[in-house]
Amino acid sequence: MIHISKRKEMPLSQSMAIRGLSIVLALVICGVITTILTGLNPIDVYATFFSGAFGSARKIWILLQEIAILLCVSLALTPAFKMKFWNLGGEGQVLMGALATAACMILLGDKIPNGLLIACMVVSSIVAGAVWGLIPALFKAKWNTNETLFTLMMNYVATQLVAYFIIVWEVPKGSGKIGIINQSTEAGWLPQIGDYKYLLNIILVAIITVLMYIYLKYTKHGYEISVVGESTNTARYVGINVPKVIIRTMLLSGAICGFAGLLLVGGTDHTLTTTIANGRGFTGVMVAWLAKFNPFSMIASSFLLVFMERGASEISTIYALNQSFADILTGIILFFIIGSEFFITYKVNFTKKSEEVEKADV
Amino acid sequence: MAEKQPAVRMRHISKSFGQVKANHDVDLDIYGGEILALLGENGSGKTTLMNMLSGIYFPDAGSIEIQGKPVTIASPKDAFEHGIGMVHQHFRLVNVFSATENIVLGLDESEGFDLKAAAEKIHAICEAYGFDVDLNQKVYEMSVSQKQTVEIVKLIYRGADILILDEPTAVLTPQETEKLFAVLRNMRNDGKAIVIITHKLHEVQEISDRVVVLRKGENVGEMITAESTTQQMTNMMVGHQVTLNIERPTPVDPVERIRVKGLTVRDDEGVLKLDDVSFSAFGGEVLGIAGVSNSGQKELLEAIAGLQGVESGSIQYVGDDGQVQELTGKDPYQISSMGVALSFVPEDRLGMGLVGSMSITDNMLLRSFRDGKSIFADRKAPRELAEKVVGDLEVDTPGVDTPVRRLSGGNVQKVLVGREISSSPSVLLCAYAVRGLDVNSSYLIYDLINKQKQSGVAVVYVGEDLDVLLELCDKILVLCSGKVSGIVDARSTTKNKVGLMMTRLKGGEAA
Numbered sequence: 045m046i047h048i049s050k051r052k053e054m055p056l057s058q059s060m061a062i063r064g065l066s067i068v069l070a071l072v073i074c075g076v077i078t079t080i081l082t083g084l085n086p087i088d089v090y091a092t093f094f095s096g097a098f099g100s101a102r103k104i105w106i107l108l109q110e111i112a113i114l115l116c117v118s119l120a121l122t123p124a125f126k127m128k129f130w131n132l133g134g135e136g137q138v139l140m141g142a143l144a145t146a147a148c149m150i151l152l153g154d155k156i157p158n159g160l161l162i163a164c165m166v167v168s169s170i171v172a173g174a175v176w177g178l179i180p181a182l183f184k185a186k187w188n189t190n191e192t193l194f195t196l197m198m199n200y201v202a203t204q205l206v207a208y209f210i211i212v213w214e215v216p217k218g219s220g221k222i223g224i225i226n227q228s229t230e231a232g233w234l235p236q237i238g239d240y241k242y243l244l245n246i247i248l249v250a251i252i253t254v255l256m257y258i259y260l261k262y263t264k265h266g267y268e269i270s271v272v273g274e275s276t277n278t279a280r281y282v283g284i285n286v287p288k289v290i291i292r293t294m295l296l297s298g299a300i301c302g303f304a305g306l307l308l309v310g311g312t313d314h315t316l317t318t319t320i321a322n323g324r325g326f327t328g329v330m331v332a333w334l335a336k337f338n339p340f341s342m343i344a345s346s347f348l349l350v351f352m353e354r355g356a357s358e359i360s361t362i363y364a365l366n367q368s369f370a371d372i373l374t375g376i377i378l379f380f381i382i383g384s385e386f387f388i389t390y391k392v393n394f395t396k397k398s399e400e401v402e403k404a405d406v
Numbered sequence: 407m408a409e410k411q412p413a414v415r416m417r418h419i420s421k422s423f424g425q426v427k428a429n430h431d432v433d434l435d436i437y438g439g440e441i442l443a444l445l446g447e448n449g450s451g452k453t454t455l456m457n458m459l460s461g462i463y464f465p466d467a468g469s470i471e472i473q474g475k476p477v478t479i480a481s482p483k484d485a486f487e488h489g490i491g492m493v494h495q496h497f498r499l500v501n502v503f504s505a506t507e508n509i510v511l512g513l514d515e516s517e518g519f520d521l522k523a524a525a526e527k528i529h530a531i532c533e534a535y536g537f538d539v540d541l542n543q544k545v546y547e548m549s550v551s552q553k554q555t556v557e558i559v560k561l562i563y564r565g566a567d568i569l570i571l572d573e574p575t576a577v578l579t580p581q582e583t584e585k586l587f588a589v590l591r592n593m594r595n596d597g598k599a600i601v602i603i604t605h606k607l608h609e610v611q612e613i614s615d616r617v618v619v620l621r622k623g624e625n626v627g628e629m630i631t632a633e634s635t636t637q638q639m640t641n642m643m644v645g646h647q648v649t650l651n652i653e654r655p656t657p658v659d660p661v662e663r664i665r666v667k668g669l670t671v672r673d674d675e676g677v678l679k680l681d682d683v684s685f686s687a688f689g690g691e692v693l694g695i696a697g698v699s700n701s702g703q704k705e706l707l708e709a710i711a712g713l714q715g716v717e718s719g720s721i722q723y724v725g726d727d728g729q730v731q732e733l734t735g736k737d738p739y740q741i742s743s744m745g746v747a748l749s750f751v752p753e754d755r756l757g758m759g760l761v762g763s764m765s766i767t768d769n770m771l772l773r774s775f776r777d778g779k780s781i782f783a784d785r786k787a788p789r790e791l792a793e794k795v796v797g798d799l800e801v802d803t804p805g806v807d808t809p810v811r812r813l814s815g816g817n818v819q820k821v822l823v824g825r826e827i828s829s830s831p832s833v834l835l836c837a838y839a840v841r842g843l844d845v846n847s848s849y850l851i852y853d854l855i856n857k858q859k860q861s862g863v864a865v866v867y868v869g870e871d872l873d874v875l876l877e878l879c880d881k882i883l884v885l886c887s888g889k890v891s892g893i894v895d896a897r898s899t900t901k902n903k904v905g906l907m908m909t910r911l912k913g914g915e916a917a
Contacts, residue, residue, distance in 0.1 A: 262782050262783065263781050263782050263783060264775055264776065264781060264782065264783045265781070266783075267768075267771065267775050267783045268775075270761075270764070270768075271761055271772065274761045274762070274763055274764065275757060275758070275761055275762075277754070277757055277758045278757070278758055278759070278760065278761050278772070280713055280737075280738070281711075281713060281738060281750070281752065281758045281759065282738060282739075282772045282773060283712075283737050283738035283739025283740070283741075283742065284739070285737075285739070
């Protein structure tokens with residue numbers, strides 16, 4: 045018989061060891077599968093994997109930038125998830141922030157000074173994301189609608205809106221694309237620090253990380269979020285206005301998603317596509333969850349996910365394998381990482397056949 | 407009856423949850439053709455023992471024999487295979503399915519599935535035992551008693567001949583109870599073994615053939631119902647020489663604090679929970695609320711605390727200067743903002759009064775996190791309070807950073823009560839403050855309540871143990887189905903009188 049029971053608490057060193065072991069195991073399995081399916085030498089494959097993420101200064105910058113954006117979206121989702129408001133609308137909220145940013149850049153690009161333009165972009169992207177988060181929160185607070193479905197649907201609305209405006213603003217006409225916005229004037233492009241294109245994004249997200257940590261852990265708002273998340277009954281019992289907390293928290297969640305949209309359009313891509321969020325609204329859920337909603341641990345979990353994605357896609361490029369092969373490897377690694385959480389939370393005992401139990405009892 | 411082979415023989419059964427011994431070395435025999443009452447107070451381990459028989463829990467030690475054969479019951483499925491079925495307090499039915507569909511749900515029938523034949527078979531069972539149920543009705547349209555009937559029919563349909571019912575009458579009206587008992591007698595006469603878990607003595611007298619009494623997880627004796635009196639059963643249930651001896655200081659200058667007039671409350675489903683309730687609670691007095699479970703006690707306290715919507719009537723707070731403030735329709739935050747120091751120890755400690763996953767310190771913070779203008783919550787004062795409560799009330803915990811969920815029931819309650827009285831309230835509402843607590847913790851809670859009373863607090867104490875109510879309270883308000891059946895002086899009344907008022911049998915004051 046297999047008997048599964050909940051563990052009391054595991055020392056950090058032990059749980060880290062289990063996590064480390066699961067990653068090693070995952071890499072071994074990935075190696076075996078790569079060899080079986082492609083006949084390649086697994087050591088070479090791993091080397092390529094690492095070089096995909098760390099191979100050159102440029103690759104490291106891209107890695108850091110990707111981590112920053114993913115972390116930003118994950119941080120945005122964290123307060124909502126801590127409140128047990130399942131915000132699966134990060135994708136849409138990022139898109140709306142991106143759309144608002146692009147709108148400012150295109151419509152106001154040459155009409156107002158650059159500093160003012162950037163201020164407009166910041167404000168409008170935050171407002172757009174916040175509104176996209178507010179709508180499902182209002183419905184949840186007033187009529188207790190299901191936020192999971194609602195936020196999910198809002199993603200599609202956002203995607204269609206972006207698709208529409210891409211046609212409106214397409215350059216050149218008929219191409220179905222916007223192209224680089226303000227390429228000649230660089231109006232509305234977020235400033236570059238020294239020669240480092242991505243440094244500003246990274247610094248901004250680092251600041252948000254610290255602020256979010258403080259907000260959740262030390263402020264009255266953060267405390268209210270925890271109480272509402274653990275038990276709405278207790279929240280009511282101490283007179284916390286639950287609808288108000290839901291709405292306030294989703295405004296914040298949406299606003300930071302919108303800000304991530306700003307960083308994408310104004311900071312790195314300088315264009316708008318329907319896939320600019322690139323699934324981060326969902327990947328962010330995993331980042332936040334793996335880190336148990338601790339903003340600092342989320343740096344590690346977002347690093348892990350980005351690193352794997354970069355490494356796996358490098359493999360498929362270098363060895364001319366299908367992109368799906370990278371997905372298979374990422375899938376295997378994720379499976380092991382998430383699986384390790386099970387063994388950290390639960391204890392599995394293998395008891396011998398039931399006779400022995402009885403014998404012991406008599 | 408001793409020569410007869412028991413249908414179930416349980417020997418030396420023990421089960422612990424953490425440090426709590428729910429059952430310790432229990433022996434129990436259950437016979438076919440007999441109704442056995444398993445009697446005991448709340449927390450005496452009745453349900454746990456039966457859950458081990460029905461495969462919900464697995465015993466830590468001990469053996470079980472069914473019809474003389476040793477068996478291992480590791481899951482409800484194993485229990486079914488041995489003909490054991492249990493009706494739980496919370497029904498396990500699919501709301502959108504009909505009675506028939508629920509009854510056949512989950513059965514493996516290898517050669518196709520014939521709902522019609524099944525319906526006929528179910529119909530025959532209902533005829534045989536006198537069940538009154540519409541098989542095509544959907545569960546969500548059914549009354550509680552009909553749902554219970556479906557549960558029982560389900561067990562019989564699946565071939566159960568050992569039936570366990572966990573407090574089956576707690577949710578039934580007297581008429582429905584009569585019907586249930588008639589059916590149970592039919593089943594007994596058919597040779598089935600029936601166990602009912604209960605703490606109601608008159609039901610034991612009415613329905614059972616034999617009584618087994620559990621106290622603190624142990625089998626403390628059994629008797630033949632026909633040869634015993636309820637007094638003997640009570641003595642066995644509570645232990646010998648029940649002298650509670652709770653100290654009861656005489657109230658000094660009671661002043662009116664809470665005035666409730668014509669309070670009427672309906673729950674979310676529109677069921678009338680409180681009907682025209684009026685009373686006053688005085689500072690310096692303990693007002694007990696008695697009543698059978700679910701008579702409106704919870705709604706009454708929650709209405710005063712601002713957690714329950716009120717249909718009509720009013721709740722007023724009388725201040726020291728005689729100024730009257732209206733509490734009706736205010737939420738707990740508004741009430742405390744008005745300067746009314748109202749503390750509430752709710753029945754659901756970890757689901758309402760505390761947050762289980764948070765530390766003792768953070769739970770202290772629940773009442774004080776709004777203090778100060780800063781955007782940051784001050785954890786220093788709560789930490790000091792947590793340390794004080796842990797020290798003063800002797801809370802057994804590794805430290806104030808331990809999540810309260812990991813404390814034992816008594817310690818959880820100490821944390822909750824400690825926090826609630828720390829704000830020097832003028833009104834203290836307690837619901838089942840000693841439920842599930844050991845004797846020492848219970849007395850500590852009684853002491854705390856008395857101290858509050860002596861310092862002039864109006865205490866409203868909802869309890870289920872009449873002996874305690876009679877010894878602790880100054881007045882007792884008796885509720886019966888949401889109505890006040892009377893307010894009596896706890897010093898001069900008797901247990902019998904209050905008991906009758908609770909059920910309005912011949913209470914005299916029944917309206």
